[in-house]
Amino acid sequence: MISQFIFIIILGAAVYLFGKNVAKVRRNILLGKDTDRSDNPAERWKLMAKVALGQSKMVKRPTAAVLHLFVYVGFVIINLEVLEIMIDGIFGSHRVFAGPLGGLYGLLIGSFEVLAFLVLASCVIFLVRRNVVKLKRFTGTEMTAWPKSDANYILITEILLMAAFLTMNAADYKLQALHVGHYVTAGSFPVSALIAPLLPAGAGALEAIERGCWWFHIIGILAFLNYLPYSKHFHILLAFPNVYYSNLNAKGKFSNMASVTNEVKAMLDPSFVPETTEVSRFGVKDVTDLTWKNLMEAYTCTECGRCTSVCPANITGKLLSPRKIMMDTRDRLVELGNNIDKHGKDHTDDKSLLDNYITREELWACTTCNACVEACPVNINPLEIITEMRRYVVMEESQAPASLNNMFGNMENNGAPWKYSQADRFNWAEKG
Amino acid sequence: MELNIPTMAQMVAEGKTPEILFWVGCAGSFDERAQKITRDICKILQHVGISYAVLGTEESCTGDPAKRAGNEFLFQMQAMANIELLNAYEVKKIVTGCPHCFNTIANEYPGLGGTYEVIHHTQLIQGLINDGKLKAEGGESFKGRRITFHDPCYLGRGNGVYEAPRAALEVLDTELVEMKRCKTNGLCCGAGGAQMFKEPEKGNKDINDERMVDVIEAKADVIASGCPFCMTMLSDGVKHLNKEQDIKVLDIAEITVRANGL
Numbered sequence: 143m144i145s146q147f148i149f150i151i152i153l154g155a156a157v158y159l160f161g162k163n164v165a166k167v168r169r170n171i172l173l174g175k176d177t178d179r180s181d182n183p184a185e186r187w188k189l190m191a192k193v194a195l196g197q198s199k200m201v202k203r204p205t206a207a208v209l210h211l212f213v214y215v216g217f218v219i220i221n222l223e224v225l226e227i228m229i230d231g232i233f234g235s236h237r238v239f240a241g242p243l244g245g246l247y248g249l250l251i252g253s254f255e256v257l258a259f260l261v262l263a264s265c266v267i268f269l270v271r272r273n274v275v276k277l278k279r280f281t282g283t284e285m286t287a288w289p290k291s292d293a294n295y296i297l298i299t300e301i302l303l304m305a306a307f308l309t310m311n312a313a314d315y316k317l318q319a320l321h322v323g324h325y326v327t328a329g330s331f332p333v334s335a336l337i338a339p340l341l342p343a344g345a346g347a348l349e350a351i352e353r354g355c356w357w358f359h360i361i362g363i364l365a366f367l368n369y370l371p372y373s374k375h376f377h378i379l380l381a382f383p384n385v386y387y388s389n390l391n392a393k394g395k396f397s398n399m400a401s402v403t404n405e406v407k408a409m410l411d412p413s414f415v416p417e418t419t420e421v422s423r424f425g426v427k428d429v430t431d432l433t434w435k436n437l438m439e440a441y442t443c444t445e446c447g448r449c450t451s452v453c454p455a456n457i458t459g460k461l462l463s464p465r466k467i468m469m470d471t472r473d474r475l476v477e478l479g480n481n482i483d484k485h486g487k488d489h490t491d492d493k494s495l496l497d498n499y500i501t502r503e504e505l506w507a508c509t510t511c512n513a514c515v516e517a518c519p520v521n522i523n524p525l526e527i528i529t530e531m532r533r534y535v536v537m538e539e540s541q542a543p544a545s546l547n548n549m550f551g552n553m554e555n556n557g558a559p560w561k562y563s564q565a566d567r568f569n570w571a572e573k574g
Numbered sequence: 575m576e577l578n579i580p581t582m583a584q585m586v587a588e589g590k591t592p593e594i595l596f597w598v599g600c601a602g603s604f605d606e607r608a609q610k611i612t613r614d615i616c617k618i619l620q621h622v623g624i625s626y627a628v629l630g631t632e633e634s635c636t637g638d639p640a641k642r643a644g645n646e647f648l649f650q651m652q653a654m655a656n657i658e659l660l661n662a663y664e665v666k667k668i669v670t671g672c673p674h675c676f677n678t679i680a681n682e683y684p685g686l687g688g689t690y691e692v693i694h695h696t697q698l699i700q701g702l703i704n705d706g707k708l709k710a711e712g713g714e715s716f717k718g719r720r721i722t723f724h725d726p727c728y729l730g731r732g733n734g735v736y737e738a739p740r741a742a743l744e745v746l747d748t749e750l751v752e753m754k755r756c757k758t759n760g761l762c763c764g765a766g767g768a769q770m771f772k773e774p775e776k777g778n779k780d781i782n783d784e785r786m787v788d789v790i791e792a793k794a795d796v797i798a799s800g801c802p803f804c805m806t807m808l809s810d811g812v813k814h815l816n817k818e819q820d821i822k823v824l825d826i827a828e829i830t831v832r833a834n835g836l
Binding site: 410549564 | 579630644648681764766771775776783
């Protein structure tokens with residue numbers, strides 16, 4: 143009775159806290175400007191099924207794809223077991239699904255065990271790839287102490303959770319054989335049967351191990367749930383809406399700024415009356431100038447570094463790293479959110495995404511080649527943030543590099559980016 | 575081939591409507607290497623008997639480099655002036671000699687009132703091959719060469735056009751090889767995003783030199799492309815390797831013209 147009471151309190155507190163933090167993330171995302179992504183729902187659902195659920199963009203790197211698939215499928219399917227654990231916790235039952243599911247239960251538990259082992263093994267390999275092999279993709283200037291620890295915490299937690307799950311089953315399996323109390327014979331234990339011989343033989347010790355692991359596993363899961371909003375691991379939830387709200391246009395298409403269209407039309411035709419649009423600023427200086435979709439992407443990024451590893455600027459030693467663009471955006475947004483929590487909605491600090499987080503050198507290194515956009519397994523678009531920030535630098539500050547200002551001047555005066563006369567534009571026909 | 579290149583203004587004065595407008599682009603108009611490719615595209619159009627015209631001195635930059643550099647004002651000024659001209663000529667279909675012009679007119683002009691059917695010249699060539707109007711006969715043989723195609727970003731990833739340029743190479747009696755980084759994984763030449771008009775930011779290598787690693791690895795002796803900026807960057811890359819005698823950089827249009835002896 144007392145353990146049920148404790149369980150319900152822990153569960154309630156975990157769910158409440160998680161809800162509160164998710165609401166905060168949602169509020170932060172909605173600090174972004176509006177953008178309409180409600181079109182083509184059928185196409186969007188299909189894209190989400192393919193890219194998020196089906197992991198279609200992961201296959202480009204087969205090793206990571208297979209390991210990630212184990213962890214992903216393991217996570218989704220083992221959650222069925224968590225449902226049973228929840229019910230057992232609340233009602234004080236033990237393996238409540240064993241009776242109703244009959245033979246199927248054995249199959250389920252058996253497959254959970256295999257998956258748990260695959261998750262555990264994959265996470266160990268992931269840890270080795272990060273910390274021993276030190277894959278280049280997991281290094282870089284933006285991979286400072288916290289992002290590195292974050293990744294390791296996630297992997298270690300998953301290893302511990304799976305180990306607890308399997309140890310719990312091993313103890314249960316032994317207790318079943320001893321016909322102790324409520325430990326009914328149920329389930330099949332293809333993996334934990336192998337570790338069972340390592341456990342003590344006494345019923346008391348086994349029961350302590352079984353209960354200990356049960357509590358460790360479920361409290362671990364609830365703690366992990368509450369870690370998500372602070373971590374890159376939040377991608378397990380946001381990957382789905384983030385892909386749903388993907389840009390459906392050709393990647394080469396950049397948005398036409400309506401505010402600029404108004405001004406250009408007014409310039410070309412003095413009788414033109416623009417629709418009243420409120421423009422605070424051309425381009426992006428701070429995260430609040432970005433759209434909610436850009437901000438959602440920042441929270442979705444799991445810092446895998448596929449974008450940076452294919453970025454031509456980064457490959458050739460330039461400062462730009464698309465992953466850093468996303469991480470900076472998230473860090474700045476979190477900072478802004480914390481300011482709002484502390485000082486109220488209208489608080490402003492003297493910082494901005496531009497200069498305090500992302501330097502101009504990074505922005506001007508981009509070739510707009512879309513390799514980063516193509517590489518992202520969850521359709522994040524760092525390029526849009528880069529070009530929006532260029533717009534601010536050029537149109538609000540007139541701080542383009544001198545050579546680009548020359549190019550602008552040429553285009554304005556003679557309709558070409560180079561200093562050639564418009565009158566000579568057809569000379570090519572005379573040659574050859 | 576004696577070229578007769580009609581302008582839109584002439585055509586209209588004669589009461590004629592060309593089937594397609596050939597949008598030459600700034601590089602195609604002014605860059606010496608690209609001018610040759612421009613004339614080759616004209617040769618192809620003339621050879622197959624498509625009625626076409628160019629804008630000549632009336633053409634102006636699409637505004638692409640301004641837009642990628644963040645100067646939306648200048649882009650829209652250019653775009654609106656061009657759209658006004660194109661609409662006045664009642665242009666329906668456009669072929670471009672440059673993936674940047676192609677992308678800008680196809681994707682960004684419609685929102686500003688300029689909606690046309692836009693194709694890149696490699697798509698034109700693919701269509702002509704499919705229709706049996708173009709072959710690879712009567713000209714230079716590419717037998718014994720190893721040709722690789724460098725995907726321009728704004729043709730490939732930007733607009734999903736990967737097959738058209740390859741289709742133009744597949745008709746040749748030659749060996750086609752892919753670089754390690756190709757199609758969706760293609761490596762940029764380094765010129766996009768207005769980089770063509772500025773010095774690269776500080777780094778340890780230029781991007782076109784990085785691309786040469788793929789070329790050498792593929793053991794290609796012809797790098798085919800479909801973009802005047804890639805042409806410049808790749809040619810410079812080959813020059814840096816001192817391999818100008820061994821590795822040629824050719825546009826798909828040039829290869830087509832040579833293979834057909836136009």
